[in-house]
Amino acid sequence: MGDVLAIAEQKDGKIRSVANEVVTVAAAVAEGLGGSAHALVLGGDGVGEHAGELGTFGAEVVRVGEEAALESHVPEIHAAVIAEVVASHDYTAVLFAATAVGKDLAPRVAALVDAPLASDVTHLEVNGGRLVGIRPIYGGKLMARIGFETSPAVVSLRPNAFGADGSPASGRVEPFTPAIPDEVRTRVVDFRSAEAGAVDVSEATVIVSGGRGMRGAENWGLLEDLRNALGPGTALGASRAVVDAGWRPHSEQVGQTGKTVAPRLYFAVGISGAVQHLAGMRTSQTIVAINKDPDAPIFSVADYGIVGDVFEVLPRLTSEIAALRAEG
């Protein structure tokens, strides 16, 4: 009792850095509950090679299931194997990262083990021996403090909301042979990569978002230049108006019917700031707004604003930032 299981996500055979964050939270929660943190790594041959390193972030035990069938993310298979591991031990909580993969798997596992699920949690703690979380609702317009009336609880954690905290230690690696379901009715038939090196808006540390003030898809090169000047980890974002107009894909949309983001630095360029957009980005660490309308609502959440023509301001901003980064 009191043990917490962290699901460590892998991609292309490597444990993703978001797993460090999930294990860090699992260790903190387990300590509060008087138990220990376990991590689970699933994938093809060799995925467990560096699994012991999750001990750095507080995993006492790292359970590793290597099987060719686990190499790609067929959710039915992964969910069945995770559920079996959850059922094999008395876990108080099972933690996922709220990534595309985690958000797809967590509900299936919750249904298989008959446990409630809180998604996209931004704060998790033990209070009076009970697990308590906070999660944004209504696209970030409100925060709900939630409690679980049962154990285990399944929780997915918003990436970047917690941070990873390590100290030198090694986890005890325990390999096991996963039972792969015989009948699988889901087949992954193709994968088309987005632009090479592109960072997903939900995982970026810096976001450059454009709105209707950009006037058309043909002007996005100016935002791409700024993104490139800001360096790796920077993603492009877009307002709903821009996505509805077909200028940019929905995968870039920030706001209530898009993605809720919390980067270190958020540029809102030519975005007026509708309620549903503000809800999706207001927890960013630093917000910069550039807009020609001094009364635009975006300025009410911005730390720094420039009132002006985005077509004049953007190129100068890009060159100043590029010069700064060149100085190192």
Place this chain on the structure above:
Amino acid sequence: MSLDIIVCVKRVPDTETRVRFSDGARMIDSEGVKYIVSPYDEFALEAAFRTTEAGGEGQVTVITLGGEESLETLRVALAAGADAAVLLRVRGSVTMDGLATAKTLAAELKTREEPLVLFGVKAGDDDQQQVGPMVATLLGRPCASSVTSFEVHEGTVRCEREVEGGTEVVELDLPAVVTLTKGAFELRYASLKGIMAAKRKPLEVKDADLPEARLTVERLDYPPERAEGRIVGEGVEAVPELVRLLRDEANVL
């Protein structure tokens, strides 16, 4: 090919609404709030209409779980083009415990024959993103989530999914569950003819049991207010000062 489709929808506050709650309340204040079909459920509805239209036949049945007020949500769906509607009427309110909701929906779906069940990827109120895959798992059916478009073939449905770093194409055997995100499916406007016709379409009300929630809201809060920001200046001349502030004050460059 043609097939019958179920679309599960939820009644939620309009996304343009400023949601409010009274002190100590665990639910929002519904007074003066305009309610709509959850935006992602609208994509699912439109996807269902286009699929049955392309097939030349096939019925679209829309299902929701809630109180009498959800009848309005079903009428919107019927006016837009759904053929039939079912309200699973429950006492009390639907909670944030999506597994409780999924169990009630799955119990109803188990009694039905439709090979394809569509959901919006998440509801516009709780943002839990869980009921669709949970229902699929409870029914033992395959599921694809965050789907932007799909095609039905003989015995299968081929889906394009929006995932980090690209688009994944998956094929599911029918019967299956698919959850829709924003793609090409903007819901059509209901015509006056559609609204009139909706009044003669079958709308069934069935009493249903909702299991007790095991995930409870203990308190609501507004997100922390942001500290007052400042206008650095006007036009291109303000850029050097902005960059200096980002570097020296905010420490983010």
